Amino acid sequence: MSSTTNIRSVDSFSSKSSLAPQTIHKPKQSKFHKIIQFFLSFNIDRKETDDNSQQHAKLVLRAFLIYMIFVGNILIVAFLSQSKYDFFITNTFEYHLIDARFPVKSAWLERNIRYNPYKNAQNKYGDAFMIDFNQIATFDDIWQFMNETIGNVFYRSHVWQSNPAVTSQRSIRWILDHFLMIGVIRMRQVRVKAEKCNIPKSYSDEIADCYPAYSLNKKDTDPFGPITFSDSTEINMKQAWNYMSADTTGMGSYSGQYGTYDGSGYVADLAQYERTNKRFTNDLNELEKFHWLDKATRALFIDIITYNPSVNLFSYIKLIFEMPLTGGIFPSYKIENKQLLRYITSTKYILIGCEIIIVTFTIAFFFIEIVKIIELRLTIFLNIWNWIDIILLIISILMIIANILRLLTINTALYGKMSIYISTFDELTIKLLRLQSLFDTLSILLTSISVIRILKYCDFAVTIVRIKATIQRCFGDLIGFLIMFVAIMIAYAQFGNLALGQQAPAFSTVGKAFVALFRAVLGDFDYEAISDASPIAGPLFFFLYIFSMVFILFNMVLAIIVDSYEELGNEHRDVINRMLINVTPVVKHSIRKFFERFGLWKKVKVIVQFIISAEDPFNSKTVADLLQEFKYSATSSLYDELRHAFAHDMTKLISKKDFQAFLKYSRDDKDRQRDTLQSLFSGNTPLIDFNEQQEWSKRARNLCTIQQWAQLRYRIARLEELFDLIEGKIDYIIRTSDSLLQTVASSFERSDNENV
Structure with missing residues (x-):
């Protein structure tokens, strides 16, 4: 024993002495190597691990448990960031703003209504007629909506002042008894420049200008209206007639049904510095009097911010009126409820702790991905799970940055401006709402992708392994089929747009037609609209599409998947066995080791x-x-x-x-x-x-197994019974035919005798 020890010591001494010149750089390399090996230990790819299945199972379980901690914290942050009262607040504002009816003059009674159910009411009540937000069709309807609905909800409700000595600039305005209005109501429009019409010369004398669709290079930035007159002393809202850039307004872009509009435009802050009903009405009357809205207007945005202290939610109400170059007004709305002040509730410590854990995991995953890219280089992009890991990491980093920006914005000196007493439009709250919307969107994406990524660690479940193996086996066939499917869908979308686009709203554009065809595959379609648009081409188009796409192509997809699934089950069980990870012995050993430690x-x-x-x-x-x-x-x-x-x-x-x-x-x-x-x-x-x-x-x-042998015996017995039944029927047919032949023969003899 001593001799072997001496030999080892001599060998170790000789090895150290031979490597003496390299001892200066060896500690740094060994530490870096240990770091790389530690981060690479989280790579559960079977190709990069040892052949020891038990060691691989331990690695998968460790990575799975660590990742589940990360997913659990993401889910906690996502659910704590949402409120169960969002729907109720949205429903409240929809009831009081969108569904509320207001009176208009009878001159617009017949517009856009095929059948007028209020004709008798018109004759009885004269010029009184009631419509709601979704039925607005003219500029006069917009002004009436602002005066009646918006005015009643936001300026003709109860006002409570904290101190009777303060003026209306420092008043707290309660809306619908539970909401506080932050700032004032803002109206913003985007306009286009007039240009020469491309029409025949015979019409050019009568028609001077045309107004194109909205785009960045055709938007109007010049002052307009009464401010351009020599005498503009009557105007109180001079800023409403001057162009303001997106940086000045603080508003973001909006993608509507008929175009995308940036945050610039002409802004009118109603009842600014004096939040009273009288000032609000005067401002509206001034804008209406001087025709602030005209045919150069392409979109009108109404922005309102409220706060509900009972549930700590800010509400951002955005009413949109799009006015395309084809004419008409198309209203829409968007109501968002955000919890901007999140760290004041009883769950703030849980939320802060989970966010710190997410940041820690994100930093660790970042170094893991960097080390994997250094070690594996471009081969890392050959695995779809590595793509998901990179996307997940990018979303996590963006979400952390958005949250930091949101916290910095709240905690800056500008935070004092976000007050319930503010008498101007609160652009800071708009900025916070945009950051919160970005944070919520990234949180939703991160939650969805992180939950899907759990399947990466589920190779110990036979069903999931079989599904993954089936998808891998038929992936090439599905890609080829997808190309053919998309080509046929584009052909049907083009046909639907050309044949039905003028009458059916779902086929008015190629993009909408594409979406409508996808919905038809899922069983959501409006056959009456298609038939009304074209009584001949509509039904023919519908039945051809359903037959070719549903009954043929989708059954082909199912056939490809089922065939691959059966092949794996019958002929290629070794593929599943190679992918399957047996974690049962590892779990049992870990549990036993844990309890043995405590006896x-x-x-x-x-x-x-x-x-x-x-x-x-x-x-x-x-x-x-x-x-x-x-x-x-x-x-x-x-x-x-x-x-x-x-x-x-x-x-x-x-x-x-x-x-x-x-x-x-x-x-x-x-x-x-x-x-x-x-x-x-x-x-x-x-x-x-x-x-x-x-x-x-x-x-x-x-x-043959015992069960198969029993089934075979049962089927043979059934077959014998069928043979006996067939034999009895044949005997019956023979006997019946003999008696029938005898009857026919006797009838023939009788007829012959009668003839003789």
């Missing part, structure tokens, strides 16, 4: 056996007890087979009934072998016949 394993084992026992635990047996009995009552082959099958489950409980059944089977098997040997050695069965019988029995066991 509780024996007690826990007894408790578990007592709980999982189906019968009385004192009458139940274990697999070890069964093997002990099999040593004396079973054959050696059966004993070895059972011991190999339950090598890791010796403590598994067996009911008394099953225990007796096992013993009976072992005795019967032993008696059967004894009888076979006795018949062989007594000369009753030749050795050749015995060998053939054993060979046929072995082949039969390989080709």
